[in-house]
Amino acid sequence: MSKAVLVYRGEYLESTHDVHVAVVNAEGELLYSYGDPNRFTFPRSSMKPFQAVPLVESGAAEAFNYSAAEISLSCASHSGEPFHRETVLDILHRVGLEENHLQCGTHIPRDMESYHQLIREGKELSPVFSNCSGKHSGMLATTVYMKEDVNTYREVAHPHQQRILEAIEQVCDFPKEQIQISVDGCGVPVHQLPLKNVALGFARLAKPEAFTEGKRAQTLSTIRDSMIKHPEMVGGTKRFDTDLMKVYNGRIVAKAGAEAVQCLADLETGIGIAIKVEDGTPRATSVVTMEVLKQLGIGNEEMFAELEEYVHVPVLNARQDKIGVVKANFQLEKAIQEGK
Template sequence: MDNPIKVFRGKYLESTHQIHVAVVNVKGELLYSFGDPNRLTFPRSSMKPFQAVAVVETGAADAFQYDESELSLICASHNGEPIHRNAVARILDRIDLMENALQCGTHIPRDIDSYNKLIRNGGELTPVFSNCSGKHSGMLTAAVYMNEDVHTYRDIKHPHQQRILDVIEEVCGFPKNDLEISVDGCGVPVHQLPLQNTALGFARLADPLGWMPSDRARYLERIRNAMTKHPEMVGGTDRFDTDLMKVFNRRLVAKAGAEGVQCIGDSKTGLGIAIKVEDGNGRAASVAAMEVLKQLGICDEEKYGELIQYADAPVLNARKDTIGRITADFKLHSYAGAR
């Protein structure tokens, strides 16, 4: 099984993707893997739930009366649909900042209807359309509440970025001094750590009190509950994270990251899953994730069928005809202690 993810055009194999998978429990024990479970990886936006924990820990989310949908939003890589943009606008209004305080840049949103309406009305793309605008509004909320500089909140030396490092160190079980730091697509620090440690973070996000009873575990629980109660805020229409959490009805918490990263936590088993597509192509990530969930016995036949478009993903042409499939062909390696 040298080609774990296969892309077919008709009946012909056209392309392949290599993947790495780590599955761990809340203790950090590696139970299953494929490829290199310790591959150094930038989890990218998969780290947003832990960045959100730092906002809640300051007391800022409560002080500015965040509801659970807004907590979910600050974990999001959203489509830029009206529900997402309006929620960001509400947060900014509450902390008395203008939209230009967001330093995430902007881009064409995934929600094409919103983009077409913007063009028809002669509008311009602004930062609120960025898929990371929720995360940035959360960081600004913490900076405002803590009376810190809102102009330098992206700087790794900023107190809020240091708080994020503290969260990652404890939850992911990796010393912050060993983290390699670079810059994410939206301009904030991004952290490199072994894939296994990212999986550990998601195990503890899924089952925080099974990890340890503490204030930080309770903050993780709040973030998990917000994401799973309001999955529409995490991604949006036709997004794997959103649809997976909806189908599993609050059991799974999921967050994708750029360059082919997908992370999932299972609150029932306390397992954390981290996947990295070696070439960074995100089209392979959901296919790999669905196969992992199936092999672990987490995804039964009924739910698999509900999510089939992500497990046996169609390859479409410009006419929207299905002319091929993306499929999985690998078997997880199990270690002592695995079920």
């Protein structure tokens, strides 16, 4: 049986990965798919643009003078580089809180130089290093603005988490009663829904004009444009989301999620793409993403050449020698006629 992703060690096949892909337009029509586009999936951090909706829509971002870079950071899974951490701390200062109000926990940041500097200084890891500290600072800012309890902001019953649930219901067009809720790695609620509905959310991020009433269209436009303008905030140095958005120069919004999820919004065609690698292995996500973009005709040869390390992910040994490669091996299936 053919597998969607092949991992080679030298010339020999060593491992494989199954994947699921949904490509949807802003009307909710499934255009292309692979695997199971209805697979119930926790998009994990890919949902951060929608978790940021209440920050913007409530007026909190405006009240606390959020810049576009800071809105982008609220959607981030950042690397913990100095500019990420400094921005989070500045936001907390403006809303009258301290770092210890962040309830995202701690982990070693992707930016190893920052971690090594911390060790040299004899300091402990703190929550600002968490890749989710931008999201959590945005949640706290909204909670402060709405005069709600900052100590329970991450609990599912908190008004802010209910605002997020309602935003996801509306943007992804899936009843909140059917959204399964668990706990994300950073302690806040995480939402499980069909992959094609996640793709729909990103299609509406690309083309929010579907929302004709209220602030929603402007809110999504603000979040989308902030991420495009400041892709370095979304990920960081040598991160796929950041590099992809830079190379596509205003056309693509990209947001990865843990357990090998990748979502995209294409502003030119207005489509949303949601990808899930079945076994949760992240090495396959960029390979699948670039193959989907290639098959959909999104991008050109120069772009793919610039992103080559993500198109054919190298397998490295402990000496950092390239001794293999990860390759795509699938064909999208057309779901409906174009122009229907």
